[in-house]
Amino acid sequence: xxxxxxxxxxxxxxxxxxxxxxxxxxxxxxxxxxxxxxxxxxxxxxxxxxxxxxxxxxxxxxxxxxxxxxxxxxxxxxxxxxxxxxxxxxxxxxxxxxxxxxxxxxxxxxxxxxxxxxxxxxxxxxxxxxxxxxxxxxxxxxxxxxxxxxxxxxxxxxxxxxxxxxxxxxxxxxxxxxxxxxxxxxxxxxxxxxxxxxxxxxxxxxxxxxxxxxxxxxxxxxxxxxxxxxxxxxxxxxxxxxxxxxxxxxxxxxxxxxxxxxxxxxxxxxxxxxxxxxxxxx
Numbered sequence: 001x002x003x004x005x006x007x008x009x010x011x012x013x014x015x016x017x018x019x020x021x022x023x024x025x026x027x028x029x030x031x032x033x034x035x036x037x038x039x040x041x042x043x044x045x046x047x048x049x050x051x052x053x054x055x056x057x058x059x060x061x062x063x064x065x066x067x068x069x070x071x072x073x074x075x076x077x078x079x080x081x082x083x084x085x086x087x088x089x090x091x092x093x094x095x096x097x098x099x100x101x102x103x104x105x106x107x108x109x110x111x112x113x114x115x116x117x118x119x120x121x122x123x124x125x126x127x128x129x130x131x132x133x134x135x136x137x138x139x140x141x142x143x144x145x146x147x148x149x150x151x152x153x154x155x156x157x158x159x160x161x162x163x164x165x166x167x168x169x170x171x172x173x174x175x176x177x178x179x180x181x182x183x184x185x186x187x188x189x190x191x192x193x194x195x196x197x198x199x200x201x202x203x204x205x206x207x208x209x210x211x212x213x214x215x216x217x218x219x220x221x222x223x224x225x226x227x228x229x230x231x232x233x234x235x236x237x238x239x240x241x242x243x244x245x246x247x248x249x250x251x252x253x254x255x256x257x258x259x260x261x262x263x264x265x266x267x268x269x270x271x272x273x274x275x276x277x278x279x280x281x282x
Contacts, residue, residue, distance in 0.1 A: 003080075003138035005282055007088025010140070013280050014097025017144035018073060019105045021276040022065050025056040028213040029189075029250065029275055036187065036240075036247040045245025049187075052240070052273055067274045070107040071146030073098045073128035076207060080137035091130055099124040110149070131203065139281050145210055146276040151188060152269075154180035157202055160264040166225065169194055169266055173229050174236070176268040177249065182242020185272035187250045189213060190233065193267045196257035205267035208253040210277045217254055226252045 030053070037049045059066040075094055085093075102109055102125040111126065112119040156176045160168050173192060180188070191208030193201040216223040229252040239245025250273060259265060 001138070002082050002084045004084050004086050005140060006086055007090065007093035009282060010085070010090065010093040010142075011088075011097040011100065013142060013282055014075070014094050014144060015100040015104070017142065017278040017280055018098060018101035018107075018146060021144055021146050021278040022070050022101075022105065022107055023063050024060045024278075025066060025274065026213070026277070029273065030056060032213045032250045033187075033273065036250065040240070040245050040247050042239055042243070042245030044243045045240040045247060048240035048243060048245075049247065065105075065107055066276065067148060067272075068108060069110065069148040069150060070102070070125075071148050071276060072111060072152075073102075073125055074145040074147055074206070075128050075130045075132075076143040076145070076210075077130065077132045078135045078141040079132055080139050081134050082136075082138040083140055090132075094128055094130055095126045098126050098128045101125075141279065141281050143210065143277060143279045145206075147206075148185075148272055148274065148276075151180070151184040151272045154184040155205070155267070155269045157198060157205075157265065157267040159198060160266055162262070162264055164264065169264070170225070170229055170232065172266050173252070173268055174232050176270070177233050177238070178236055180270055181238060184270045185274070186238055186242055187240055187247045187273050189271040189273070189275050190229070190249050190252040191269040191271060192229075192252065192254040194254065194256045194264060195259040196265055197259070198265055198267075200257055201265040201267035202269070204255045204257060205269035208255045209269055209271040209275060211253040211255075213251040213275075215253070219256075222254050222256060226254050229254070 191205045193204035233249045238248040
């Protein structure tokens with residue numbers, strides 16, 4: 001049976017999600033920062049972590065942006081095949097929601113229309129980058145991510161040969177974090193995808209950054225890879241704010257996807273500790 005969802009409802013949900021994402025850090029991240037503070041050996045690193053935790057509390061209490069970079073708007077949506085959207089266009093409704101959130105919430109507008117020549121600000125943080133999967137059911141699950149580009153600029157992808165194997169993947173993850181240094185605003189969340197194609201790996205690596213911090217991959221082999229990568233990253237000494245210490249990353253989240261026999265695509269998407277995302281079901 002077909003279920004109708006009004007486009008205005010999508011707009012309102014998207015607006016509320018981006019406001020929430022920009023004001024309230026997730027409980028998983030807050031807990032991990034507090035735990036990192038107990039384990040951090042560097043006095044400066046401890047101070048940076050305390051500042052992060054305090055900043056997050058103030059942002060939530062005062063309904064203010066966690067960071068001056070309020071991100072580019074990403075939407076990951078699962079739309080049930082039995083949903084019929086009425087009263088407007090699906091993607092237009094999403095962009096109206098983004099526009100409303102960034103205007104009403106006094107969030108920085110960071111999107112330029114032409115990336116190379118004119119670079120004029122669109123003045124409302126649209127367009128959003130929208131990924132939609134059609135799934136069974138009659139509901140719409142929307143995840144909104146406000147992705148900052150200090151960390152985005154430090155992300156990388158490499159098309160490896162199968163001979164490079166696990167060691168090559170681990171080395172590439174560590175190399176990416178080391179090259180980023182302080183520029184990705186550590187402690188970071190490291191999203192990784194192994195497999196797929198160049199474009200699929202990049203997408204799944206980004207989705208991996210919004211997986212819950214503290215969760216692990218259900219495949220024990222990939223879970224072990226996550227733990228080893230996290231340990232190696234935190235042994236690098238980059239530390240909170242890039243000022244030294246053990247807390248360079250809060251999590252390494254790895255996903256995988258089937259790929260061609262001739263390749264191992266590996267994408268590493270870095271996200272700063274302000275991993276702003278929120279989810280709702282319509």
